[in-house]
Amino acid sequence: MTLREKVGQLNQRMYGWDAYRRTPGGEFELTQALYDETDRFEGLGALYGLLRADAWSGVDHITGAGADDGPVLADLVQRHVLERSRLGIPALFVEEVPHGLMALDGTVLPVNLAVGATWDPDLYERAAAHAAVELRARGGHLALVSALDIARDPRWGRTEECFGEDPYLAARLTEALVRGMQGEPAGAAGEFAPDRAPVVLKHFAGQGATVGGRNSAESELGPRELHEIHLPAARAGVRAGAAAVMAAYNEVDGVPCSANGPLLNGLLRDRWGFEGLVMADGLAVDRLARITGDRVSAGALALNSGVDLSLWDEGFTHLEEAVERGLVKESVVDAAVSRVLALKFRLGLFELPGAAPRLPPPSPEAGRSLSTALARSAVTLLHDKAGVLPIDPARVSRIAVIGPHSATTAHQLGDYTAPQRPGTGTSVLAALRELALPGTEIRHAQGSSLTGDDLSGIPEAVATAAASDLAVLVLGGSSARTPDTEFDANGAARTIVSEMTCGEGVDLADLRLGRAQHALLDAVTATGTPTVVVLIQGRPHAVPEAAEHAAALLTAWYPGPWGGEAIAGILLGHTAPTGRLPVSVPRSAAQLPVYYNHKDTEYGSYVDEDSEPLYSFGHGLTYTTFEYGVPNIRRDGVSCAVEVTNTGERAGRSVVQLYVRRLRTSVWPRTLELRAFEAVDLAPGESRTVTFALGEDQLAQVGADLETAVLEGSVEIRVAGSAREALDAVPAVLDVRG
Numbered sequence: 121m122t123l124r125e126k127v128g129q130l131n132q133r134m135y136g137w138d139a140y141r142r143t144p145g146g147e148f149e150l151t152q153a154l155y156d157e158t159d160r161f162e163g164l165g166a167l168y169g170l171l172r173a174d175a176w177s178g179v180d181h182i183t184g185a186g187a188d189d190g191p192v193l194a195d196l197v198q199r200h201v202l203e204r205s206r207l208g209i210p211a212l213f214v215e216e217v218p219h220g221l222m223a224l225d226g227t228v229l230p231v232n233l234a235v236g237a238t239w240d241p242d243l244y245e246r247a248a249a250h251a252a253v254e255l256r257a258r259g260g261h262l263a264l265v266s267a268l269d270i271a272r273d274p275r276w277g278r279t280e281e282c283f284g285e286d287p288y289l290a291a292r293l294t295e296a297l298v299r300g301m302q303g304e305p306a307g308a309a310g311e312f313a314p315d316r317a318p319v320v321l322k323h324f325a326g327q328g329a330t331v332g333g334r335n336s337a338e339s340e341l342g343p344r345e346l347h348e349i350h351l352p353a354a355r356a357g358v359r360a361g362a363a364a365v366m367a368a369y370n371e372v373d374g375v376p377c378s379a380n381g382p383l384l385n386g387l388l389r390d391r392w393g394f395e396g397l398v399m400a401d402g403l404a405v406d407r408l409a410r411i412t413g414d415r416v417s418a419g420a421l422a423l424n425s426g427v428d429l430s431l432w433d434e435g436f437t438h439l440e441e442a443v444e445r446g447l448v449k450e451s452v453v454d455a456a457v458s459r460v461l462a463l464k465f466r467l468g469l470f471e472l473p474g475a476a477p478r479l480p481p482p483s484p485e486a487g488r489s490l491s492t493a494l495a496r497s498a499v500t501l502l503h504d505k506a507g508v509l510p511i512d513p514a515r516v517s518r519i520a521v522i523g524p525h526s527a528t529t530a531h532q533l534g535d536y537t538a539p540q541r542p543g544t545g546t547s548v549l550a551a552l553r554e555l556a557l558p559g560t561e562i563r564h565a566q567g568s569s570l571t572g573d574d575l576s577g578i579p580e581a582v583a584t585a586a587a588s589d590l591a592v593l594v595l596g597g598s599s600a601r602t603p604d605t606e607f608d609a610n611g612a613a614r615t616i617v618s619e620m621t622c623g624e625g626v627d628l629a630d631l632r633l634g635r636a637q638h639a640l641l642d643a644v645t646a647t648g649t650p651t652v653v654v655l656i657q658g659r660p661h662a663v664p665e666a667a668e669h670a671a672a673l674l675t676a677w678y679p680g681p682w683g684g685e686a687i688a689g690i691l692l693g694h695t696a697p698t699g700r701l702p703v704s705v706p707r708s709a710a711q712l713p714v715y716y717n718h719k720d721t722e723y724g725s726y727v728d729e730d731s732e733p734l735y736s737f738g739h740g741l742t743y744t745t746f747e748y749g750v751p752n753i754r755r756d757g758v759s760c761a762v763e764v765t766n767t768g769e770r771a772g773r774s775v776v777q778l779y780v781r782r783l784r785t786s787v788w789p790r791t792l793e794l795r796a797f798e799a800v801d802l803a804p805g806e807s808r809t810v811t812f813a814l815g816e817d818q819l820a821q822v823g824a825d826l827e828t829a830v831l832e833g834s835v836e837i838r839v840a841g842s843a844r845e846a847l848d849a850v851p852a853v854l855d856v857r858g
Contacts, residue, residue, distance in 0.1 A: 121207065123450065126457045127439045128161020130423070132214065132399075132431050136170030137177040137184070139197055148185070148193050150200055160437070163205030165460060166212035166429060170197060171223035171258055173538040175601040176611045179224075180539050187225040187258070187481055194259025209461070210469040214320070217263035217301075218281060218536040219680070220247075220491070221254045225541070227487030231534035231658060232266055232293075234498035234677035236284035236702030237740075239775045239797055241296035243497060247490045248300025250482055252317040257479040261467055263301055263317045264366065267294045268324055268354045271659075271703050272715055275333025277613075277626035280534050280599065280658030280678060282328055284702025285715040285737060287349050288794045288817075291356035294321065298360035305361065311466050314479055318363030318463060320399055324377065324388070326350045327368040333712075334627050335612060336369040344787070346372060347822045349717075355392060355828075363463060364397035367427055369404055378404045379411075384426025397459050398428050402610035405433035420447035428456040432610070488682060495679035495686035500699030501741040506671035508650045510693025510743060511590060518561045520588035521549045522581045522644060523595050524570045524619075524637065525656045531570065531598035532656055534678035535623030545681025548594050548654065551688035563588060567644070568636035570598050570619040575636055578643050586647045592691065593644050593670075595637050595663075596656035599623035599678065622658035631662040631709040638665065645669040654687055660705040667734055675701075693743070698773045698799070700740035700842070704733040716843035720781070720791045736844035738777050738794070744768030744804065748776070751839045751852040753814070760852060761811045762839045766802035773801045776810050776839060778818070779846040783834040783853070786824055792843055795819075812839075819856055832857055 121129075139154040158164050171190055173179035185193040194213055201211045216222040220229040227250060229235075235244050255263055270290060271282035283290040303316035312318055326346055330337040341350065354365065367384060368377040377383060378400050388394045400422060408418035419435030420442040430436035442448045464470065501509070511519070525531055529545035546554075553562045567581030568574065585591040599622045606614040612625030620626055621634070632638065642665065645651045650671040655661065658678050666673050674697065676687055689695050704714045707730060716737040725731040749763035764776055778796035782789035795818040798810055812818070814837070819830045836851035 121457070123440050123443060123453070125162055125207065126453050127436070128163050129165040129209065129457045129460045130429055130439065130453070131161065131436050132166035132168050132429055133157060133433070133437060134167055135177065135432070136167050137172060137179050139167065139170060140193060142183055148189070148196055150196065154197070154200065158201055158204040163209050164201045164211040166214050167197065168214045168431060169216065170194060170213050171215050171221070171260055173224045174222065174536070175603050175605050176607045181224055181541065184224050190223065190258035191478060210464060212262050212460070212464060213260045214262045214264060215255055215260040216536055217251050217255060217265050219534060220251050221258070222536050222538050223258060224538055226254055226538060227251065227484070227491055228533055228537055228540070228680050229491050230494045230498055230680040230683065231280040231678040232283050233271070233280050233658065233702060234679055235293060235494060236282070236289060237500055237677060237699040238494060238497035239289070239700050239799065240497050241292050243493060244293055245296040245300035247494055248297050249303070250487055250490055252301040253315045253479065253482045254487070255317045256315055257481040261317065261469070262320060262364070264320045264322060265297060265301070266323070267297055267321045267357060269328040270350055270353070272329050272349070273333035273712060274631060274659040274703065274706065275628045275709060275712070276328065276330065277335060277623050277628070280622060285704060286702070286717065286794050287352035289702060290353035294353045294357040295360045298357050298362045302361060302363065305466065309462070309466055311468060314468070318467065320364040320366050321354065321357045321362050322366035323368035323401060324354055324365045325368060325383065326372050327370050330370055335625055339370045339372050341372050343826055344822060347826050347828070358388070358392050358394050362396060363466070364399055366399045366401055367404065369401050376404070376408060378422050378427055379408050379425045381425040389426065397463055398426050400427045400430050400433065402431045403433055405430050405435040408435070416442050416445070417447055423448050423452055423456060428459050491680045492682040492686055495676070495683045496689065496695055498679060498699045499674055499676045499686055499690050499697050500701055501697040502673040502675060502735050502739065503667065504672040504741060506650055508590060508652060508671045509691065511691055513557045513560065516589040517559065518563065518588040519552065519556070520563045520565070520584045520591040520649070521552055521594070522565050522567045522585060522591055523593045523640065524566060524568055525594040525596050525654070526592070527564060527566065529681050529684065530600050531596070531619070532679055532681065532683045533600065534658060535599035535601070540681065546684040548592065548684040548687050551684040552592070552691070555688050555692055555694065568640045570596070570637065571621060571634045573635050575639055578640055581640060582643050582647055585644045585649045585651070588649055591644055591647070591649045591651040592654065593641065593651050594654045594656060595633060595641065597621040597633070597658055597661065599626070599658050629709065631659070631706060633661055633663060641665055652691065656683070660703050662706050662708045662734070664707050664734055696743045696770065696772050697740065698742060700738050700775050701735055702737070704737045705735040707734045717790045717793055720789045736842050738842035739844065740775070740842070742772040742774070744770040744772035746772070746774040746802070746841060748839055748841065748849065750850045751837045753837060753852045753854050757814060757854060759811055759813050760837050761809050763807055763809050764800055764802065765807040766804055769804050771801070771803050773799055774841060775799050777841065777846065778812050779838045779840070779843065780818065781836040781838060781851065782821070783836060785821065785833040786831060787822070792838070792846055794843070814854065830856060
């Protein structure tokens with residue numbers, strides 16, 4: 121290969137939607153922009169977002185490629201790339217798969233924060249496998265999936281993309297993601313099956329700890345915080361065989377991740393043995409010109425630091441000049457090219473005449489079923505002080521369904537979602553009308569919008585609630601972008617329009633809902649009608665009024681198109697809630713941070729407010745109660761057992777959570793650390809012994825040398841239904857020998 125051809129393999133310069141247009145007759149034609157890009161380097165290394173559809177790309181059901189013609193478009197582009205490549209090297213088609221394939225008619229799954237609330241890696245693995253089939257059936261190859269960001273500040277607009285605040289929970293779900301999407305690679309080269317897709321895990325590393333919860337800001341992380349909190353999910357993904365990772369936007373202690381050789385080369389490749397691809401985040405390489413002086417040296421710095429493939433940058437297009445100027449060795453270029461080509465070989469792209477084998481697309485019904493199952497498992501009952509749930513038809517015949525989220529599905533979907541066809545999904549109102557017993561009167565009033573100060577709809581909502589036996593008040597936030605949203609060059613929202621309150625670029629200083637929603641909440645609960653509040657949100661909003669005045673409170677995160685069906689089924693008792701909080705819920709933004717696994721110091725309180733979260737990590741109720749015994753450590757010290765009993769009158773599921781609390785240790789410990797969990801289904805009165813292994817996953821810690829190992833010391837083993845309950849649980853003590 122010539123140096124020019126090699127450089128071309130490291131570039132992912134184009135937005136995929138600029139590579140084609142639809143003719144008046146509905147056919148696809150390639151653009152001059154694609155011709156110019158492939159001529160520039162006699163081929164194309166990778167193409168981002170060929171199938172992407174959303175407000176930023178401007179692609180919709182009229183202009184874009186759906187399930188049927190996506191493979192036709194991919195084949196057309198790939199054949200053009202092969203014709204322009206002297207050596208016949210195919211392109212990688214890279215697509216966003218944040219919560220399902222972000223393409224027209226793709227299955228939309230609940231967002232990652234909802235996945236975290238399921239505490240169910242097996243269910244998520246099945247959903248990830250479905251997304252992989254959809255991607256490959258359309259002709260796509262490589263899936264970009266958020267997994268590594270840890271939600272340490274809920275003001276951050278991308279909190280919805282995190283599995284939660286805890287590294288262990290995120291690690292288990294990251295493993296499930298890799299297993300589900302990639303399957304078991306076969307052959308000497310680790311080839312991917314035609315219905316499996318290599319994963320790019322993003323973002324590496326520490327992006328969830330940006331200062332003030334502001335997107336792309338600096339991360340004031342010490343080495344220990346980085347290793348203990350922000351690296352375990354990445355390490356788990358690498359061990360599971362992830363094909364690629366994406367370097368994050370943020371810097372760590374002054375070094376941008378895309379220029380962090382000790383992070384990408386030293387830790388990821390040398391210490392962890394990662395042999396896959398490292399991709400830059402969008403335009404991150406060009407940002408390095410701020411410290412290098414120009415884009416040529418910026419590209420050289422990123423390549424030398426371990427980045428293999430750019431994303432929309434100019435810096436990597438000048439790597440040939442960088443070699444000539446002595447800024448980077450051609451051998452470094454060769455190493456990166458070899459990783460790009462190895463991934464293409466593992467995908468079998470060199471064996472195909474076009475873009476992909478014509479895989480049969482997965483069943484839309486199967487996608488809907490998986491999405492609904494995830495949504496159902498994520499709905500979390502925070503309190504039911506008045507005992508109004510499940511809704512008793514003998515006492516409730518008139519239900520008022522109120523709130524800006526009550527009759528719409530648009531705000532259930534989360535950021536990074538393609539346009540949905542009319543009629544897709546089910547709102548809470550529609551689902552209650554469909555699932556409630558005949559004769560139940562369902563009344564509706566919107567009451568308010570998600571944002572703004574318009575209170576004109578509140579009188580109608582109050583009248584509707586007052587005339588009902590029960591009110592279901594559906595509040596929350598939205599990541600729904602609209603065509604009038606203004607975007608940065610990397611797709612983040614620049615100015616907030618309409619009702620968007622969450623998502624990339626939408627960071628908040630205050631975690632309260634909009635003024636109109638709070639006024640609606642106060643007015644409806646003041647009627648005296650028992651009120652069930654349902655929060656549909658992408659971050660834990662601070663709504664202490666709901667905890668105080670609502671008869672019951674649930675959170676559903678962004679549950680996807682069929683979230684209304686999942687919520688209604690739980691309200692009516694068709695299923696019981698099983699979700700558990702993947703994040704702590706604050707009382708106000710002034711408390712932050714409130715994550716449970718802070719350092720075990722004499723944590724002072726505030727004079728003017730409680731310092732404890734409103735609801736703790738791991739919390740979640742159901743329609744029965746459970747009792748936990750004292751953990752019993754086996755004599756060999758390699759496992760512990762605890763008896764769990766259903767003490768209520770209904771069958772139910774508990775997520776049994778094992779926490780460690782280190783007593784004697786070489787470094788300052790955290791108050792608690794989640795180190796195992798298991799869901800158990802019990803009939804009324806039934807008891808079961810749950811046994812946990814006490815191996816490296818449970819006992820290892822980051823030592824003074826920043827290496828992770830099992831170190832000598834004393835550890836308390838606590839088993840409970842939440843982090844807060846674990847603090848009060850009777851522990852067992854284990855003396856650990858290194």
